Amino acid sequence: xxxxxxxxxxxxxxxxxxxxxxxxxxxxxxxxxxxxxxxxxxxxxxxxxxxxxxxxxxxxxxxxxxxxxxxxxxxxxxxxxxxxxxxxxxxxxxxxxxxxxxxxxxxxxxxxxxxxxxxxxxxxxxxxxxxxxxxxxxxxxxxxxxxxxxxxxxxxxxxxxxxxxxxxxxxxxxxxxxxxxxxxxxxxxxxxxxxxxxxxxxxxxxxxxxxxxxxxxxxxxxxxxxxxxxxxxxxxxxxxxxxxxxxxxxxxxxxxxxxxxxxxxxxxxxxxxxxxxxxxxxxxxxxxxxxxxxxxxxxxxxxxxxxxxxxxxxxxxxxxxxxxxxxxxxxxxxxxx
Amino acid sequence: xxxxxxxxxxxxxxxxxxxxxxxxxxxxxxxxxxxxxxxxxxxxxxxxxxxxxxxxxxxxxxxxxxxxxxxxxxxxxxxxxxxxxxxxxxxxxxxxxxxxxxxxxxxxxxxxxxxxxxxxxxxxxxxxxxxxxxxxxxxxxxxxxxxxxxxxxxxxxxxxxxxxxxxxxxxxxxxxxxxxxxxxxxxxxxxxxxxxxxxxxxxxxxxxxxxxxxxxxxxxxxxxxxxxxxxxxxxxxxxxxxxxxxxxxxxxxxxxxxxxxxxxxxxxxxxxxxxxxxxxxxxxxxxxxxxxxxxxxxxxxxxxxxxxxxxxxxxxxxxxxxxxxxxxxxxxxxxxx
Numbered sequence: 001x002x003x004x005x006x007x008x009x010x011x012x013x014x015x016x017x018x019x020x021x022x023x024x025x026x027x028x029x030x031x032x033x034x035x036x037x038x039x040x041x042x043x044x045x046x047x048x049x050x051x052x053x054x055x056x057x058x059x060x061x062x063x064x065x066x067x068x069x070x071x072x073x074x075x076x077x078x079x080x081x082x083x084x085x086x087x088x089x090x091x092x093x094x095x096x097x098x099x100x101x102x103x104x105x106x107x108x109x110x111x112x113x114x115x116x117x118x119x120x121x122x123x124x125x126x127x128x129x130x131x132x133x134x135x136x137x138x139x140x141x142x143x144x145x146x147x148x149x150x151x152x153x154x155x156x157x158x159x160x161x162x163x164x165x166x167x168x169x170x171x172x173x174x175x176x177x178x179x180x181x182x183x184x185x186x187x188x189x190x191x192x193x194x195x196x197x198x199x200x201x202x203x204x205x206x207x208x209x210x211x212x213x214x215x216x217x218x219x220x221x222x223x224x225x226x227x228x229x230x231x232x233x234x235x236x237x238x239x240x241x242x243x244x245x246x247x248x249x250x251x252x253x254x255x256x257x258x259x260x261x262x263x264x265x266x267x268x269x270x271x272x273x274x275x276x277x278x279x280x281x282x283x284x285x286x287x288x289x290x291x292x293x294x295x296x297x298x299x300x301x302x303x304x305x306x307x308x309x310x311x312x313x314x315x316x317x318x319x320x321x322x323x324x325x326x327x328x329x330x331x332x333x334x335x336x337x
Numbered sequence: 338x339x340x341x342x343x344x345x346x347x348x349x350x351x352x353x354x355x356x357x358x359x360x361x362x363x364x365x366x367x368x369x370x371x372x373x374x375x376x377x378x379x380x381x382x383x384x385x386x387x388x389x390x391x392x393x394x395x396x397x398x399x400x401x402x403x404x405x406x407x408x409x410x411x412x413x414x415x416x417x418x419x420x421x422x423x424x425x426x427x428x429x430x431x432x433x434x435x436x437x438x439x440x441x442x443x444x445x446x447x448x449x450x451x452x453x454x455x456x457x458x459x460x461x462x463x464x465x466x467x468x469x470x471x472x473x474x475x476x477x478x479x480x481x482x483x484x485x486x487x488x489x490x491x492x493x494x495x496x497x498x499x500x501x502x503x504x505x506x507x508x509x510x511x512x513x514x515x516x517x518x519x520x521x522x523x524x525x526x527x528x529x530x531x532x533x534x535x536x537x538x539x540x541x542x543x544x545x546x547x548x549x550x551x552x553x554x555x556x557x558x559x560x561x562x563x564x565x566x567x568x569x570x571x572x573x574x575x576x577x578x579x580x581x582x583x584x585x586x587x588x589x590x591x592x593x594x595x596x597x598x599x600x601x602x603x604x605x606x607x608x609x610x611x612x613x614x615x616x617x618x619x620x621x622x623x624x625x626x627x628x629x630x631x632x633x634x635x636x637x638x639x640x641x642x643x644x645x646x647x648x649x650x651x652x653x654x655x656x657x658x659x660x661x662x663x664x665x666x667x668x669x670x671x672x673x674x
Binding site for chain 2: 130140143144175176177178184185186188208209210211212213214224225226228229230231232233234235236237238239240241244247248249251254255257258259260261262265266269
């Protein structure tokens with residue numbers, strides 16, 4: 001297993017990324033290809049007492065920033081992102097982890113690593129940290145979608161949850177504004193029909209925003225706009241609750257004592273809900289696996305993203321998607337691929 | 338002030354509605370017109386020891402159910418909903434509160450009470466129970482919208498927050514998947530342009546799902562599909578946190594003691610977040626005010642909905658909307674109204 005690391009993307013590059021890689025190597029093993037500006041990485045490592053002398057480095061002169069647009073991977077040919085993607089496409093590694101800007105990573109991955117034949121669009125997925133977890137896709141990469149993208153998202157998400165979480169027959173829900181079949185915009189109405197008739201998935205119907213946390217489905221499909229708004233609303237509510245809890249517990253000596261009594265289960269709950277524990281977001285539908293780590297990842301979050309990348313690469317999810325959508329590709333309308 | 342009450346709509350009609358009315362009358366005063374099946378209401382009141390002998394009743398033979406479609410108000414001419422709407426349209430009361438099915442109430446109100454001249458679509462709004470509160474519109478009635486509906490939603494929402502919450506210059510945000518001007522689907526991109534150029538509102542730009550709880554805006558505009566998914570996701574997260582907290586506090590003697598120490602601020606927080614405390618959802622843009630109370634309202638929730646209805650009717654929000662959108666109507670494309 002060789003893991004390609006884009007060392008220069010995100011808010012905390014390269015320091016936190018290098019920390020994450022060193023910890024991951026110690027904890028999980030594996031081979032690594034570090035892509036980034038050699039001198040900068042070596043200087044930062046030295047200044048922070050990190051030893052990266054044992055790692056293979058692919059030098060990249062420039063970097064795609066958070067402000068660059070989605071075609072930056074093409075304009076900045078010598079960026080760490082572009083060279084990482086090319087290395088993955090060439091088979092110089094099994095999986096890529098990057099904190100780079102989502103738009104550029106997604107577009108670059110779709111066009112450089114390329115989609116599996118028959119896949120209309122790759123999808124950016126997110127593990128929602130509920131009990132049990134729910135895979136949401138698309139969560140922001142495909143802002144607008146066609147109805148026939150959604151059965152593919154469902155198939156890809158099911159393959160991922162089956163391969164990584166051991167679910168026999170993942171339940172697929174369509175995020176909608178009501179439970180009845182006719183609910184939603186024309187997109188949801190047509191997607192419902194297609195999902196209902198898709199033989200490869202276990203479609204359980206529409207799922208409303210207030211049902212997702214309560215075990216209504218394992219895979220939740222939607223367009224990237226709605227998915228992004230939904231994902232961020234969960235994030236915001238989590239933050240809001242956390243800050244209110246702090247306010248309540250830090251009020252007096254008595255409440256601080258109370259906080260001590262429930263500290264352990266609280267921290268466990270907080271850890272469960274912490275996106276940084278769950279690593280990154282898989283991009284599904286590509287010929288080789290890519291994990292998008294959060295732009296603000298620290299060393300711990302990046303290490304967890306590497307763990308998820310390793311599991312993704314080992315899981316066989318990509319082969320399963322290829323198998324299912326290879327079949328689907330036969331029935332796909334001419335001109336779609 | 339005379340409040341028209343649709344006594345037969347919702348899951349707990351007429352018992353909980355009658356309870357709410359009796360409590361509201363005692364607490365807030367006001368005159369009431371109870372619309373519903375006279376015999377059923379009198380029997381239920383008697384069986385439950387409630388005295389409704391002092392209330393004016395308008396008999397309605399039938400009821401619009403939760404399963405009826407949105408044109409039910411027209412098909413069931415003698416339903417409590419239809420007669421309530423007609424009473425409001427005729428000026429037999431100042432405001433209507435109903436738990437009836439949202440689709441039928443919204444369509445019936447738009448066509449019977451009618452929109453203010455110049456308003457493209459009435460909007461269903463919801464108070465998000467943050468600190469400070471945020472008015473979200475549309476939250477489900479207009480599943481699909483045109484971009485030019487959104488500046489009107491913004492104007493109506495601003496008038497409501499100004500009149501009912503005393504805000505001088507309510508900040509309007511557009512719910513979107515990023516902060517930059519070009520973010521979103523074609524709907525958001527065009528709506529952004531229109532909102533930016535709307536002289537009557539204080540537009541503060543795009544607001545992401547994770548910013549809404551943190552005082553990013555006072556009025557949040559979006560299409561009804563996204564608004565509904567967003568609103569329900571907040572509701573689901575609230576429920577989830579609440580149930581996890583219970584699990585944590587009910588674990589042992591020690592944690593139960595801890596719960597005692599923080600019980601008061603916890604209950605306060607829970608009360609703040611409880612939709613039932615905030616009454617119902619105003620429908621904005623109609624000639625006379627209508628409050629949609631939740632279908633599952635109990636007596637307390639219904640009483641709070643009546644309180645909100647009274648405030649809405651007294652606030653002058655309707656006149657303000659008429660004033661602003663009367664101007665806008667001049668510039669509205671021919672054929673829209």
